[in-house]
Amino acid sequence: MGGCIKPGKIAGLFFMGWLIPALAIGQIDGMVLFSCLEPSGPVTNLVNGSGATVHNWQHQQSNVGGPQFVGDSTLFYQYRVENPTMISGGEGGGIQMLDWFGTLLWDVTISSDSVQHHHDAQWLDNGNILLLAWERKTGQEAQEAGRQTLENTLNQMWSEIILEVAPVYPDSYEVVWAWHLWDHLIQDADSLLPNYGQISQHPERMNINFGTVGGLNAPNTSNADWLHFNSLDYNPYLDQILISARNSNEIYIIDHSTTTEQAAGHSEGNHGRGGDFLYRWGNPEAYGMGDSLDQKLFWNHEANWIDNNCPDSGKVMIFNNGYRRIGPDYSSIEILVIPDSLRLNNTGTYDPPQFFSTMVLDDSLFITRIGGAFQHPDGSILASISLRNRIIEFDPGGGIVWQYETYSHLSVARKYYHFQNTGLEIKSMPVSAAGAFRIFDNYPNPFNPVTQINYYLFKPSMVNISIYDLLGRKIKTLVNQTQEPGYRSIYWNATNDIGKTLGAGIYVYQIQASGFMRSGKMVLLK
Missing domain, CATH: 2.120.10.30 (TolB, C-terminal domain)
Structure with a gap:
């Protein structure tokens, strides 16, 4: 999507001698x-x-x-x-x-x-x-x-x-x-x-x-x-x-x-x-x-x-x-x-x-x-x-x-914008209307067998990230803990809570933090 450009991570780069424009x-x-x-x-x-x-x-x-x-x-x-x-x-x-x-x-x-x-x-x-x-x-x-x-x-x-x-x-x-x-x-x-x-x-x-x-x-x-x-x-x-x-x-x-x-x-x-x-x-x-x-x-x-x-x-x-x-x-x-x-x-x-x-x-x-x-x-x-x-x-x-x-x-x-673990210093990231977090599209999507979910916390939060099937049944809990502000990544390897590999299909990831919730769809291929 074009508006509100997604933050980009510019990793491991340091700069000296900045140039001043006209x-x-x-x-x-x-x-x-x-x-x-x-x-x-x-x-x-x-x-x-x-x-x-x-x-x-x-x-x-x-x-x-x-x-x-x-x-x-x-x-x-x-x-x-x-x-x-x-x-x-x-x-x-x-x-x-x-x-x-x-x-x-x-x-x-x-x-x-x-x-x-x-x-x-x-x-x-x-x-x-x-x-x-x-x-x-x-x-x-x-x-x-x-x-x-x-x-x-x-x-x-x-x-x-x-x-x-x-x-x-x-x-x-x-x-x-x-x-x-x-x-x-x-x-x-x-x-x-x-x-x-x-x-x-x-x-x-x-x-x-x-x-x-x-x-x-x-x-x-x-x-x-x-x-x-x-x-x-x-x-x-x-x-x-x-x-x-x-x-x-x-x-x-x-x-x-x-x-x-x-x-x-x-x-x-x-x-x-x-x-x-x-x-x-x-x-x-x-x-x-x-x-x-x-x-x-x-x-x-x-x-x-x-x-x-x-x-x-x-x-x-x-x-x-x-x-x-x-x-x-x-x-x-x-x-x-x-x-x-x-x-x-x-x-x-x-x-x-x-x-x-x-x-x-x-x-x-x-x-x-x-x-x-x-x-x-x-x-x-x-x-x-x-x-x-x-x-x-x-x-x-x-x-x-x-x-x-x-x-x-x-x-x-x-x-x-970008976040921690980079060499470029940026003053801050503006707080969203919700003021809690931002979630980005999982990548890759479709995937087989591993995908990555990325999110950014604006403040310390109790975070829960869970995976559901299309019937609304919880498949797996990926995160359930308090986390500090910053950029976070979590991987899902297409298994449920007992380690069983799941079949191909559409799954939903849901993140909850500070009373707010967002979700997205992802497609598992086999």
Whole structure:
């Protein structure tokens, strides 16, 4: 999940001679990771709460999507390949993992005549990667699917796909799951085609004739970009994927519980709707149920679920760039409550009618492209004002508590914390709303036969961690004792309390501390 970035352990590292940036105002907890195009070449920087540079990585290629830490100090880095096959802003094509010292661990290219990685990818707890890609369609294929016009000189249409890939080290990958937007189209122009229907009656599908195919300057452009997906976020608790689409001014949620075959259809999966949109929001005109006055999102970026230990846990945060609003343009950071039902209301649109909250940014922070924001446990928000070369932390009331100025445009910045047994000193970790503990996803998951459960205690607590089956029967008690604050790990080897090995299936781990409780699912394979 994107909001309230998971603390990363940066183990056994010590630093001397900290570098001071061009401009850093204020002091915050944690460390901030970001990439930008420095005069000397692409650089990823890790800075502390005072703005001092802790470490950096030099790259050969420009960043896409923002860097991330994987597990401990492994850097997950997306980049623009030398000759992308499709170009429309945000094009990538390459993904790497590097260790702390810059040693290349994994490097792959996803850029072919038919598929081009772009904008965003996310590391999953099972070790796989979700990524966005364009899928090239010819003019004939577009016509056969019901598209009436192509506003570009290429006679092409770039649709969207989401791939889940399993890294094969050091330089390959395997596609283990795929979702194609092209399988979920609707049109009302040609009644002889199988995807013919009334647009407003099928909001679960995308109107193939909505918008232009050729980017901002269509017609007669030399790219065939259509919807311009620009971010994705995975929710492991819901097994759903959240997508931001700039050109349609919407967000979408799709089901990840499907197989690839089910994702191509309109049934099955946890919600019985296959790969159709479970939910969409921001511009009902895109599915024939509104006009420009109903639009709420304007060139949006970086939609992310706010994490479990944040004040607005479970809600969605969106960077609303605000380009082409009705009235003056301004950027804003929005929080949206997604209804549990993910169903249409009685007006034929999706709830809610308005944002839960809006933080309007100063005119000097208006940007048309890129941008992102994440909430943290103390309610603060770290925002990337990318085209203004700024990273800003706002307090819950919107006041600026920290500001860092970069030397050039940056991708999305993320904040990390870490705990004991490391050489990096960080002042503290903000206390969550519960104020008791934070639990992270077990890893690996699925597993066979051992998995690790990680958690962090904010204060001395009586801790109980137990394993249950799906019938609610307690299988094993892993922890039942008072523990001091800090980062903790416990392993489970798929045995019960008497040492008997358990069969394959789904099990639930539950942690209780200081009167609070959290749980998660894990899958045992055999």
